[in-house]
Amino acid sequence: MARCFPDPQLAVSDSNAELIVFRALSEQLGPNYVILHSVAWISRPGGGGPREGESDILIAHPALGLLVIEVKGGRVALDYRTKTWVSIDGNDVAHEIKNPFEQARRGKFALLEKLRESPAWKKLGIRRFNIGYAVFVPGVSDGDRLRGPDAPVEIIGDRRDLSNLNAWVEQAYIYWDSKGGANQPIEVRGIDAVIALFARAVSTRPLLSARITNEDDARLALTKRQAAVLDMLRRQRRVMIAGGAGTGKTLIAREKAVRLASEGMRTLLLCYNRGLADHLREQCAGIEALDVATFHQVCHRWIDQVGAKYGRDLLSEARADLPRGHEFDQHMPLALAVAVDMLGPIYDAIVVDEAQDFGDEYWLPIEMLLTRPDEAMLYVFLDENQDIYRRSSNIPVPGEPMVLDRNCRNTDAIHAAAYSHYRGTAVEPPEIAGVNVERLLASDMDKQARSIGSLVTKLVVEEGVAPHEIAILLCETNDRSARERALQRLPMPAVVKLGRVEDFGPGCITVDSVARFKGLERAVVILWAFENCDVDRDRETLYVGMSRPKSVLFVCGTSEACDRIIG
Structure with missing residues (x-):
């Protein structure tokens, strides 16, 4: 059975004829074939304006090459004198259509243009390979009557061919192999390049900025529950x-x-x-x-x-x-x-x-x-x-x-870390799972500062987080000035500046003590300067610092110190 994209049983189309041909091909062609249904692309040949291309079905074979197939449903009629093509549906209603052979030919050359633009295809170094096109009309049994000067019978398929598609496909490939075997095979690497270009599986990772927005929407619903307290305060x-x-x-x-x-x-x-x-x-x-x-x-x-x-x-x-x-x-x-x-x-x-x-x-x-x-x-x-x-x-x-008794600011992961230092009436965790608390491990202050600088650059440049949504909070302040200077020396994105709580504004990352940040929050918090913190003596400071972030908490320090405060 051929490899197919998408799964033939999951494929959808406005054209039932396309699905009939696609599923029949998938069942009859061997495992060396790759079949792609409903392929579309945009190319810029010669660096010019964008040009669209499409193919109802694209077949690829490591030895035989590529074959573009145009499928037309219903009864197809043509008049070569007027160059008029008509499809007649099941209700005997005629619909004027484009010349399917011209569509297939255009699809072939547009496909060539797209392949020439592909870096993966270029690396193959293939100069000449077999590429052709064909037309399939599964609704009729006399497709050969459509032959003409631009439509040889060898590239026309109809209902009679549905039971022996392997032979029909090979016949179409042989017709286009005009070089008599001089064409290069595209081999498995060529097949992989075609799949990567037209059928690659993509898994997108949401930007942290998008996750923050989505979590804020959920957070709003949670906060509305707490706002019900306002009604109880009226009396x-x-x-x-x-x-x-x-x-x-x-x-x-x-x-x-x-x-x-x-x-x-x-x-x-x-x-x-x-x-x-x-x-x-x-x-x-x-x-x-x-x-x-x-x-x-x-x-x-x-x-x-x-x-x-x-x-x-x-x-x-x-x-x-x-x-x-x-x-x-x-x-x-x-x-x-x-x-x-x-x-x-x-x-x-x-x-x-x-x-x-x-x-x-x-x-x-x-x-x-x-x-x-x-x-x-x-x-x-x-x-x-x-x-x-x-x-x-x-x-x-x-x-x-x-x-x-319900946390409506943090994610569940941040709640678990912060509330490990909490002593009081039980508070229910939020209904936002969030990402795990992350460690930035480094052995001394300067290395830790460099780790923070690299993280800030990634958050702002790659993840799209606004600088004012980031805070760097210090649990201990005895060497605060030295830590601030270490951060100021680092290369940062041009849009970033560092300031204290009172400097809050667009482009400004807050660098301040946990004590001065009480009552405030940010989407992202980097907790720092806790090397000498004792989890009993400084429990409240750790609790406050860890509970400030809404979406992501980073702890920056030695491995031993990070393990001590977040377990």
Whole structure:
């Protein structure tokens, strides 16, 4: 049985006649033959404009050469005086058709042009080989009446030949072998070149950028589940919402703040990290009655207002009152409380994200900012496992927290790696499988930097990932400057620049610490600088760093360190 492309039983065509001939050929010709059905191509002969070519059936044989076959169904009639060809279907309806012999001849020469363009064919060095064409009319038993000056009977097949196609095919090949055996055989390599050109099996690997887009579409559906929590918050004024990394806390916090402001309430969306505040502020731009800031940005704003209005330096006063106090955890909260007491509260609702990072002294001035503390709305979002700043907050919300228990940011593979460092209420993995966490193994910092540089180039140039969708996060920062310099020395694509969280924008890859990146996410994260991390002592840092990527996580370090943090 001949080798066929496609499988004769799977072949489809508008022409039943083509399928009849193709399947009969497949059954009768021997294993040395290759038969291709419905072949089409575009060539550029001589470097000129594109020229289309096609063949209903193409037969290839290592010794006999190539044969192009045009198939016509129904009863075929012609008038050589007017050069008119007609096909009459089963309902006796006549359809004017093109000259099938001219079509076959054009197919032959277009095929030659395409072969001459093929690098694989050129390598064969074949100068002369047998190539011909034929016409098959399986619907009639008197096909020889179609013979004419351009249609010798030797290249016409009809219903009578369907039972002995091996002899008919050899007859057509012999007719075209005008060189009397002087033609070169195309051999098996020629057959392989034809298959590679017209019937090669192609398996495409989606670009990482396409996978990221597809995963984001699935992620949107998952996130909608978490957004249902918003409806439950409508009837509650003080609520604490807890959930692991990727459970949608920040998204729900932002959306709740937007809805409150849209309902006419002066609202403050508060967080700890500046990078997250900048990100949220950009997303909420243009929404009236909504302020977005870090806690310490609010402190500075109110302290400055008091200085401008009353000429008092509340921060200096707080330092004098608490000479051994901490600037950010005690002096600034105390100064803010005094400022609010002097200027008066202004917010009807406050939404706090990253609440696990807020110190005990933060909550008094936060409550003072509310116009009616007993009636105003306070929504607090936190992840107790993300307390990488080692705070112990007495959050002023009674009762148990509402729990988000589905990861809707990461893939399943990233979830498994990140949540191996998680301690808390069980969180269900996402429904996006994703790719495995990948290791970039190198023995020292400079070699690791070069590995990262090569990876970044591949991601941006070959995989189509936008630079701003990539973050390089450092677990340890004692040698941060040296690592940044090592990256800056590397050759990078011209469209790439490196910056910190606050430099986020088109073309900029974020290089920053895990701590400063809290609350943020990127499609691709490269985790670095964890050689001295202890999986118990630094569990929260590893958890936060590994949970930042949405689609792909790379860990870069020594083999021993990578094994230690991802098991």
